[in-house]
Amino acid sequence: MPTSTLRSALRWSSVDLPHEPATGSVPLRWAEVGDRGPLAVVTCGIHGDEGPWGALAVQRVLERPLAELTGRLRVVLAANPTAVAADRRGSPLDHLDLNRYFPGNADGSHTERLGAALTTATEGADALVDLHGGGSWCVNAFTFRFPGSEELADAIGAPFVVDMPLRPGHLAGMAAERGAKVVAVEMGGRSVDELAWRDRLADGVDRVLASVGVLAPRLPDPEPARKVEGLTVLRPSRGGVYVPTLRQDAIGTVVPEGTELGVLRDLGTMEPVETFRAPFPETALMLLRPHVTVLEGGAMTFVVGRPA
Ligand SMILES: [Zn+2]
DSSP states (O other): OOOOBTGGGOEEEEEEETTOTTTSOEEEEEEEEOSSSOEEEEEEOSSGGGOSHHHHHHHHHTTSBGGGBOSEEEEESOSSHHHHHHTOSSOTTTOOOGGGSTTOOTTSOHHHHHHHHHHHHTTTOSEEEEEEOOOSSOEEEEEEEOTTOHHHHHHHOOSEEEEOOOOTTSHHHHHHHTTOEEEEEEEEOSSTTHHHHHHHHHHHHHHHHHHTTSBOOOSOOOOOOEEEEEEEEEOOSSOEEEEESSOGGGTTOEEETTOEEEEEEOTTTOOEEEEEEOOSSEEEEEEEOOSOEEEOTTOOOEEEEEEO
């Protein structure tokens, strides 16, 4: 007989948010498995342009045998469905950043209603794992570590970890206020290595779920992440065609000051007009664009920091 998996035992729920003009409503779906013990909630796709990579990692975790479930697991695989569909950070219905609108407003605009529905969908969580990631145009490789929930971030096993205060309005901040341990992960995105990062993220989620008593432990502790401070965004001063020097294999690494990261070329002449270089004596590469991209001036092109 085939082994029952977590996935085969999911109980699906859905709520229709009445705001979409063409179809009338947008369904928000989530699923739960398990009847007793601590509850962990995993959310994916709060920012739509960060794509389906987190959900693919969760899908891999859900292939674990049902017999190894020791608590309750609830998953929201597309928390901002119209934003994921449009490959945009916010919903095209109102363009708001969902992760500023918790606990939401059931009578508000679409994103505010979504915030309220997700507040209900994450109710009772003992642990909240909020999966973000690079997306269609970039890759990233770090975890936000929040006060009081450090062990969750350390279980993820990202290359870098960033200490971050809890903020009201964010899903993690709201869940922490309600008594949950929380972690937010920025790992993955489109590159030729995307499935390897999905697997690394899946292992991280698996370890977090074990650390909060929802799954039987299966994996050893990860290599400790390097703590990074002084997060800095590198942006082009003008628009152009960005050609990466460092590509997907550089994400999660540390390079010396002055290392060439990429070059911006003029759209009309293809002449080089700006060179991105590592700004710190030791520069941690936390987010980068691995592909040739047409950029607007000021676009987020790298996130770098200083290893502590
Ligand atoms: Zn995000």
